[in-house]
Amino acid sequence: MRGCLGYAAAGLGLLLATPALSHPHIFAEARLEIVAADDGTVKELRNVWRFDDVFSSSVLMDFDKNSDLKLDHKELQEIAHTIRESLGDYSYFTFISKDGASSEVAKPDVFNVDYKDNQLLVFFIAKPKTPLKIGGRMNFGVYDPTLYTAIDFAKDSDIVVEGKAFAGCKHTVVRPDPDQVIAQNQSNLTEAFFNDPAGTDMGKLFATRLELTC
Template sequence: MTTHLIPRLPAIAALASLIAPASALAHPHVFADARLEIETSADGRVTELRNVWRFDEVFSSSVILDFDENADMKLDAGELAKIGDMVTQSLAEFDYYTSVTVNGKDIGITLPEAIKVDYQDGQLLMFFALVPDSIELAGKIAFGVFDPTMYAALDFINDEDMAVTGASASRCARKVVRPDFDEIIEQNQASLTEAFFETTGSGDLSKLLATRLELDCK
């Protein structure tokens, strides 16, 4: 890895020690179109969270410059695998940018295998599946995917990009929530002080601003 990668890739950096959280309200430097599929089982449980991220062409080109070890201007299988291994290690610290709550309580998640990486049509792709702690389709369940450092912007362009799949997909009412930035700031003016950012960092605000899928399960 060349040293000039460090300032361009802090949010999905090769090693956790190279991740430099951006300041609160910082403008994102990395952009990706995202898709999330919540797989359900016949017995009414969430079994898997399937993620696909497609990164913007500018960022994707910079990755080629830094990881193309044989200088053939493309990423071969070995180079892609190296990126996947490093990103897997880095994002573990951030729960793979994924948040799951049941009735307001945070739920743990695990990654059963490495994040896979591909390069198609000039864009870097990452795809991986997460396994949450046991989740029964009951009550209010919320899923979000966001970078707590606010360095990378993961965008669900269409509501259908946050989908529920599998045998129990129709069991719960589904709603995609896209918070309004100005409204969030106005509603939280009392708490969004300098002390707020000093004690909590940008993660709390990024969670408030993140697009999320809410399930209401009877």
């Protein structure tokens, strides 16, 4: 794992000395497409992340081995491999739940990166590790449990569903108010975040997510 990219990918223990809730260091805009299979299960989640200019520049400096101020195909492949391997411990920042139970995410087969307009772009497809039938109360979200990386959906339309199985579902984009979350969970958050630099599932409380009721 190398340089700042390792921090973005794995959220290593840099939160020991500072309040995690107020100090993300890396920023990304995201898009999430949740696709249903013909058999009524969740087929895949298509993720697109666009990282901020400062972090993207640091990745360029780290991986531009021939110092031509560009990232060639081989260098981009190395970045993709680094992120893919590092995010395994963090469910690839992709989280799914049904009726309160979390669904494990499989290691993505498709994982690509690009570098355009001075920004690092990450594209990958995540899938539930075991078949997940669409129904009940479901939540889909993308977040870094360490809160080192802030992943933002600029518009509600940046989280969408595709497929007939979702036709009967009511879907709502939920954007929690951080101040309200902190006020309601003060004691638990203090213990979880200040004593566990790797982050906890309580980070989901702050994450923008798509909530489905079918």
